[in-house]
Amino acid sequence: MTTREKYVIVTAAGSGTRMGASMPKQFLNLGEKPVLRHTLEAFFAAIPQIHAVVVLSAQMKEYWRNLCYTQKFYKPQTFVEGGLTRFHSIKNALKQIPDDAVVAVHDGVRPLISPKLIQRLFDLAEQYEGVVPCLSSSDTLRCLAKFEEGWLYDSQSESLPAREQIFGMQTPQIFDARLLKAAYSLPYEDSFTDDASVVQTYLSKNPEEKSRVCYVPGEKFNLKLTTPDDMLLAEAILSLISK
Numbered sequence: 001m002t003t004r005e006k007y008v009i010v011t012a013a014g015s016g017t018r019m020g021a022s023m024p025k026q027f028l029n030l031g032e033k034p035v036l037r038h039t040l041e042a043f044f045a046a047i048p049q050i051h052a053v054v055v056l057s058a059q060m061k062e063y064w065r066n067l068c069y070t071q072k073f074y075k076p077q078t079f080v081e082g083g084l085t086r087f088h089s090i091k092n093a094l095k096q097i098p099d100d101a102v103v104a105v106h107d108g109v110r111p112l113i114s115p116k117l118i119q120r121l122f123d124l125a126e127q128y129e130g131v132v133p134c135l136s137s138s139d140t141l142r143c144l145a146k147f148e149e150g151w152l153y154d155s156q157s158e159s160l161p162a163r164e165q166i167f168g169m170q171t172p173q174i175f176d177a178r179l180l181k182a183a184y185s186l187p188y189e190d191s192f193t194d195d196a197s198v199v200q201t202y203l204s205k206n207p208e209e210k211s212r213v214c215y216v217p218g219e220k221f222n223l224k225l226t227t228p229d230d231m232l233l234a235e236a237i238l239s240l241i242s243k
C-alpha cells in the first residue's frame with residue numbers, strides 16, 4: 001500500500017473581532033509564542049513530514065512571514081490568501097492539495113490540540129474517508145431568542161434532541177482530499193461553519209458515494225480561542241501542560 005501525502009490546512013484569515021484586541025487572536029502571544037505558531041508546532045510534532053498550507057488575510061501575510069523570520073520559525077509553509085468566509089478560505093487552500101492526499105483542516109485558533117490526538121485522527125483516516133473530533137455536551141442545551149440584554153425562551157427548544165445526542169464539533173477534521181474537494185464544489189450555505197457540515201451535505205446529495213465519516217472524541221483543552229476569557233484559560237492550561 002502506498003502511503004498518501006499528509007497535508008494540513010490551517011485557517012488563520014479571520015479578523016477575530018470577538019476578541020476585542022487590536023490584532024486577530026491567531027497572532028496574539030500565548031505564553032512566549034504566537035497562537036498560530038503553537039498550532040503549527042503541534043502538527044509538525046505529530047507528523048514531521050506534513051505539508052502545511054496556512055490561510056492568511058492579505059493584510060497579515062507579510063506580518064506573519066516577518067514574524068516567523070524574526071522568531072527563527074523556519075518550518076516550511078505554503079501561504080494562501082483567505083476569502084470572505086471560512087468556507088471560501090478553505091476553497092482557496094484546496095487548490096494546493098493533490099487529489100490523492102489526505103488533508104486535515106484545523107482552526108489556527110486552536111493552539112492546544114495535542115500531537116497525540118492529531119496522530120490518532122490521521123491513523124483513523126486510513127480506514128474512513130472522514131474523521132471528525134467532537135465532544136458531547138455536559139450542560140443542558142436550550143434554544144433562546146435574543147432579547148434586549150439577554151435572551152428569551154424559544155419554544156423550539158422542546159424539539160431539541162437529548163444532550164447525549166448533541167455534540168460540539170472540533171478540528172482538525174481529516175478527509176480524503178478527493179472527497180473534500182468534491183464537497184467544496186457545492187455552492188456556499190450559511191450553515192457551512194465546519195468541514196463536516198459541507199461533506200455531510202455533499203454526501204446526502206450524492207447517495208451513490210459510499211464514503212464514511214467517523215466522529216470520535218476530541219479534547220477538552222482543544223479550545224477555539226474566541227473571547228478574552230478563552231485566552232486567559234489557554235494561558236492557564238498551557239502553564240499546566242508544559243510543567
Ligand code: C5P
Nearest residue numbers: 011012013014083084085086089108109
Ligand atoms: O469564523 P470563525 O470564528 O469560526 O473562524 C474559525 C477559523 O476560520 C479561524 O481560525 C479563522 O481565522 C478562520 N477564518 C478564515 N477565513 C475567514 C474567516 C475565518 O480563515 N474568512
